[in-house]
Structure formats: C-alpha cells, structure tokens
Amino acid sequence: MSKQAKHITLFIIGVFIPVSVILIYINGDYPFVGHDYSYFIPRMIDIIAHYKHNGLSIQWFTPTFGGGLPAFSNPQHTQFFIPQIISLVVNPWLAILFSIAIITVVGYYFCYKFITNILNFDWKIAIIGSIFFISNGFYLQHLAAGHLTFLPFPLITLAFYLIFSKKTVWLNGMSLGIVLAGMLFSGGVHILITFALAYIMIFPLIILMYPSKINLKNSIYISVIGLITSLLLSSGKLFAVNSFVSHFPRDYFYFNLPYKIDSYLVAFIGFIFQFIGVPLFVFPSRYLTPENISISDILRTIVNRNHSFWELDVSITFPQIAFLYLGIRGIFLKVINTIKNDVNKLVRKTVLIVFLLISVWFSFEFTVGYGILFNITRKLPIINAITVRPRYAAAFLFPLLIICLKPVNKCLYNKSILTKRRFGFIYLITLCSFFLNFLIPYKLQERTFNLNLAMDSYYHVKNNEKLQITKIGKIEEIKTFTEGASSLLPYEAIFGYGLETFAAETIEGPITLTDGEFLNMTNPYSLVYSEDHSFKRFTKDQYQMMNIFSSYKQPDWNIPNTQIVLNYIGWITLISIIAYLTYNFVHKKFIAKV
Numbered sequence: 001m002s003k004q005a006k007h008i009t010l011f012i013i014g015v016f017i018p019v020s021v022i023l024i025y026i027n028g029d030y031p032f033v034g035h036d037y038s039y040f041i042p043r044m045i046d047i048i049a050h051y052k053h054n055g056l057s058i059q060w061f062t063p064t065f066g067g068g069l070p071a072f073s074n075p076q077h078t079q080f081f082i083p084q085i086i087s088l089v090v091n092p093w094l095a096i097l098f099s100i101a102i103i104t105v106v107g108y109y110f111c112y113k114f115i116t117n118i119l120n121f122d123w124k125i126a127i128i129g130s131i132f133f134i135s136n137g138f139y140l141q142h143l144a145a146g147h148l149t150f151l152p153f154p155l156i157t158l159a160f161y162l163i164f165s166k167k168t169v170w171l172n173g174m175s176l177g178i179v180l181a182g183m184l185f186s187g188g189v190h191i192l193i194t195f196a197l198a199y200i201m202i203f204p205l206i207i208l209m210y211p212s213k214i215n216l217k218n219s220i221y222i223s224v225i226g227l228i229t230s231l232l233l234s235s236g237k238l239f240a241v242n243s244f245v246s247h248f249p250r251d252y253f254y255f256n257l258p259y260k261i262d263s264y265l266v267a268f269i270g271f272i273f274q275f276i277g278v279p280l281f282v283f284p285s286r287y288l289t290p291e292n293i294s295i296s297d298i299l300r301t302i303v304n305r306n307h308s309f310w311e312l313d314v315s316i317t318f319p320q321i322a323f324l325y326l327g328i329r330g331i332f333l334k335v336i337n338t339i340k341n342d343v344n345k346l347v348r349k350t351v352l353i354v355f356l357l358i359s360v361w362f363s364f365e366f367t368v369g370y371g372i373l374f375n376i377t378r379k380l381p382i383i384n385a386i387t388v389r390p391r392y393a394a395a396f397l398f399p400l401l402i403i404c405l406k407p408v409n410k411c412l413y414n415k416s417i418l419t420k421r422r423f424g425f426i427y428l429i430t431l432c433s434f435f436l437n438f439l440i441p442y443k444l445q446e447r448t449f450n451l452n453l454a455m456d457s458y459y460h461v462k463n464n465e466k467l468q469i470t471k472i473g474k475i476e477e478i479k480t481f482t483e484g485a486s487s488l489l490p491y492e493a494i495f496g497y498g499l500e501t502f503a504a505e506t507i508e509g510p511i512t513l514t515d516g517e518f519l520n521m522t523n524p525y526s527l528v529y530s531e532d533h534s535f536k537r538f539t540k541d542q543y544q545m546m547n548i549f550s551s552y553k554q555p556d557w558n559i560p561n562t563q564i565v566l567n568y569i570g571w572i573t574l575i576s577i578i579a580y581l582t583y584n585f586v587h588k589k590f591i592a593k594v
Helices: 003-026 037-054 082-086 092-118 123-134 137-145 153-164 169-185 189-209 216-233 235-245 261-287 295-303 318-341 343-348 350-368 372-377 390-411 417-439 451-463 477-483 540-550 561-591
Strands: 471-473 485-487 518-522 537-539
Touching: 003 092, 003 123, 003 137, 003 417, 037 082, 037 092, 037 451, 037 477, 082 092, 092 123, 092 153, 092 451, 123 153, 123 318, 123 390, 123 417, 137 153, 137 390, 153 169, 153 189, 153 216, 153 390, 169 189, 169 216, 169 235, 169 561, 189 216, 189 350, 189 390, 216 235, 216 561, 235 561, 261 295, 261 318, 261 350, 261 390, 261 417, 318 390, 318 417, 350 372, 350 390, 390 417, 451 477, 477 485, 518 540, 537 540
Parallel strands: 471 485
Antiparallel strands: 518 537
C-alpha cells in the first residue's frame, strides 16, 4: 500500500469508527430512543405536513401542539436545519442519522484541515487530533438524549478554520456568516454560546502558542464580517424569536453565594471530572459499585449538580487525557523557564496572557454558575435565561485539543519505526477508548420515545392528502397526526420545564366549542405580534380563519412589515453571498487560467 493510500485509509477509518459508535449507541434500544426526540420528530413531521399543504413556504404557526402555537418564532423551530431538508427524501429518523453522519464527518474534516493547513502539523498528528475532537461524551450523550439542536457542534471546527485561514478575507467572512446563521436556524443557540466561549479562549491561546501561524488582522476582519453577515442572514429570525420569547422570560432564582476558596475548589474539581469522570469511573461503576449506584450518580455527586447524565458528561478519551497533562505541564515549564531566563519576553505577552486567563476564568464560572464574573453577567439578556450550565464545559473541548497537539507532535516527530508503532498504538487506543461508552447503561438517556409511533405518524401524513385538526386532547404529541387532535399541553420549554407560563384557555373537546364569543383554539398570532401577547382564542367571527389554520394551511396572518422586510434582507443577503461565492469559484477555476 502506498503512503497516500495508507494516509487516506487511516483518515477514513478515523472518522468511520466514531460515527459508527455514535449511530449504534443512540440506536441501542431501538425502536426506543432518547426522550427529547419526542419533541423534535413530531415537529419535523409537522413541517412535512406544512410543506404538503403550503409548498416551500415559512411555517409561521402550527395547529398541532398546545392548541395552536408559534412555529417560525420558536428558537427550536426545525424548518431550516439539515435533518428537516433530508426528511423531504427519507423518513425523519433516517434523516437524523444521515445528518449526524454528515455533520460529524464535516467537523472531523475541518478539524484535520485546521491542524494541517493552519497549524502546519503532520497528517498523523491531524488524524489523532481530529479523532480526539469528535470522540467526546458531550456530543454523544446529547444526541443519545435527543437534543437535536446540539447537532451542529462539530461545525465549530469549520468556523475556526474559516477565521484563521489565510484565504480571501471576504470569502471566509461571508462563509463564516453562513455557518453561524445556519447554527441559529438549526436551533443551536446553545452551540453558538459554546462557540463564543471557545472563541474568546482560542484567540489568545493560538497567538501565544503559534504566533507565526496566523494573521491576526485578517482573523479579526473575518470575525467581524462573519458576525455582520450572520446578523443580516438571520435578522428576520432574530426579530421573530425576540417578539415571542421576550414575553415569556425564564426567570430563575440564583443564590448569591459568598466567594470562598473552598467553594471555588469544589466547583473546579467538579468541572475537571466532567472531562475525565467517564474514563475513570465507567469500569468501577459497572462492575464494582452496588447496582443502585451508576456512573451518573458518581458524576452528579462529584460535579455537585443535580442534572441528568447527558448534561454533565463532556468526557475525552484516555490518550487525550495523557497528552493534555503533558501539554499543560509543558506550558507551565515554559513559563517558569521564561521567567528565569527572559522575563522581558513574558512581559511583552502580558496582555495576551491576562486576556487568556480572564477568558478561561469567565468560561469556567459561566459553566459552574458561580463566581464574581458570573454574577456580573448573569442578568444580561439571553444569559439570564440559561438554566443548565454544565453543558457549556464543551467550550473547552477545542482549546484543550490545541494544547494536546504539541505533545502529540513531540511523540510522533521523527519517521523511525518506533514512531510508526507509537502512532499505531495511539491511533488504536484512541478509537477503542470511545467504545467505553457502551458500558454506560442506555437507561441514563431515558430512551422512552417509540419510533414505531413516529413512523405511523410520518406515513399517515405522507399518504393522506387532507389533514385536519378537529379537537384538543390530552394526547402524546406524536399521536396528534393520526388522531386529528392538537395536544392540550405541549412539550415546550419556552413556557418553562413545568409549563409555568403556559396559560392557554383551550379545553379538551372539539375546536368548534364556543363560550359564545371564542372558539376552542388559540390564535397563535397573539403570542408573537399582538400588543398584549396573551393566549387569545379565535373568535366566532374568525371561524373561517381557524378552519384554514386547522387544515394545516396558513391563512392571511397579516405579518408585520418589519418582519417581512427583515426576511427579505436575509434572502437578499443569502442570494448575494451565493452569487459572490459562485463568481469567485468560476473566476478562480476558469477565467484566471485563461
């Protein structure tokens, strides 16, 4: 086998095995899958029903859930993300599996490109580093639990590749804008926050560790262009979401704990164990502890957070733990050596070092929900609505990978037979380490959603020309399509995990029930664009409008001009970017060669 063939083979196996582990793991109790798929798959089917009756148009509102609710203005609306697009061809579950495979491969590929093209490491180091990145518990456990809005997580490697790439600034900036807007339209608000936290750590870290590898000025320009482009692309979505969710604040009580070193220490130990807890305790919890004590109980106790397992696990593989130790140790030794021999060199980098430390500390406090910087920022918009914080430990995954690369390179630097054997050993152990997740009991993801019911609903929608909501009922959301009913109580976290702010006036029974003035279905327009933002029902005079709406068609909603204009701005921006990218490609490939 030639060197190139060997290289390609190892590259493909390096992504094939982690992707296979992810897909097999989330299907481990098939047809029962993670509980939160009970939220996303019904909404994917709902959009299929919308397309069937309205063509390729925006789904402003839906009659299927909660007696009538906003759709486009919901931040977790699934209409414009990859699984929904693929579901036009295959059933929703296959669309989800294909999307997981595609996005993971893309993330792996651009992690490889980042390590080779930007940091100029050898292909062997790049393969190991890319496997490190995609083989983490954060991505696996959230997908297993059914958190489909976490699907774009691997794409942060694409975002960082675009930011630090030495190609055309405008080209990279606009491409970055599409990536960020795509995350937002995929419901990936959590991933955008994770990316933002990683961004403020990565910038000073890259400059300090690899100063000759990047063009700082270009990277800043690309970041600014990307941010502006993403805001233009998603301006309509942002306006709609704000118009809806700003009237349903999720105000949660925070304890103003005193700043004590022992409290910080407990938080720090718990934070560290989010990354190493599974590799260290999965064997003992499986074979040595009592049956009523699981890896989830152990991790929850150490992290000191009463969250579900999938919110705590951000585990990395055994080899990465080892190289991370060597990387951090190397940084400390280098700092000590610089202080001894050339303290002026350290002083010149003081601003970067301080910025890095503040960024790391802020991200740490943001994750553990405790500390001085956390209390300063916790009341800011968006941040004040975040309730589950341990998941943001994932912001450290890419910076930790960057720290690992130099020790890996040192281990695999020369081309001796011993080095080749080392590479083979690290490669195999890294891939095998990801299989440890199969020792984690499937029950920890609450795999209670039955895909057989989902397939019944999917084929019902696909094979029936006319769909109609005729009643409101206490019903599982996946059964709404086959029974022609809208769920009385929706599964919708916007209204609180216990539906604390859900105040619909609908009752069980036909939607035509009336109290003399109002019918038995919520007019969802009132939740987004009206002045009082209340759960108003359709009036008797709006019977025809309700009938159209309950037939999965979109009546004349009288959408505000501001919303329409912002949507046009998004479309014009997208068309302009596509035209620019097309021109750039044609010019580079054909015209420039003439």
